[in-house]
Amino acid sequence: MTTSASVPAGSGNASAEAGTVTDRLIEANERYAAAFTDPGMDARPVLHVAVVACMDARLDLHDALGLSLGDCHTIRNAGGVVTDDVIRSLTISQRALGTRSVVLIHHTNCGLESLTEEFRHDLEMEVGQRPAWAVEAFRDVDQDVRQSMQRVRTSPFLLHTDDVRGFVFDVKTGLLREVDPA
Numbered sequence: 001m002t003t004s005a006s007v008p009a010g011s012g013n014a015s016a017e018a019g020t021v022t023d024r025l026i027e028a029n030e031r032y033a034a035a036f037t038d039p040g041m042d043a044r045p046v047l048h049v050a051v052v053a054c055m056d057a058r059l060d061l062h063d064a065l066g067l068s069l070g071d072c073h074t075i076r077n078a079g080g081v082v083t084d085d086v087i088r089s090l091t092i093s094q095r096a097l098g099t100r101s102v103v104l105i106h107h108t109n110c111g112l113e114s115l116t117e118e119f120r121h122d123l124e125m126e127v128g129q130r131p132a133w134a135v136e137a138f139r140d141v142d143q144d145v146r147q148s149m150q151r152v153r154t155s156p157f158l159l160h161t162d163d164v165r166g167f168v169f170d171v172k173t174g175l176l177r178e179v180d181p182a
Helices: 014-018 021-035 061-065 084-095 118-127 141-153
Strands: 049-054 072-077 101-107 164-169 176-179
Touching (some): 072 084, 141 164, 141 176
Parallel strands (some): 049 072, 049 101, 101 164
Antiparallel strands (some): 164 176
């Protein structure tokens, strides 16, 4: 399997030849922009859905869900947990841009399963300032999906809380498994 992180065979020191990763991304954008045509869309998702998912690089949400450009709002963070900032984004998505459904996607083998809130203490010791945010680490991915669903369903800022569903994406098989909210 080839990934974008793969280094072509025989390239020697690829990082010295290609510049920084950011340089590589900018070059890719220049190629993209050269062939780009304005799709004529506005910011309202065609499917009226917002997907909240983990930032894990193994999750290709558009392919995994059969989505095209413009179909959904995608909100990603570490763990895909529903934080105050996710509620902020969902509120804007619903109230200003017309989404009505929320899909939550956590995944197997998540890095947050190996962290604890002690991570904040370690950061404080290292930099001299304690982060204001919580790590939101968890041990049980299903329970964390349930907690995230509950946070969405009980937010006073969200207009549409009747179509909120949560899933766990299996990073080995690519399948979604729905989590019962009860």
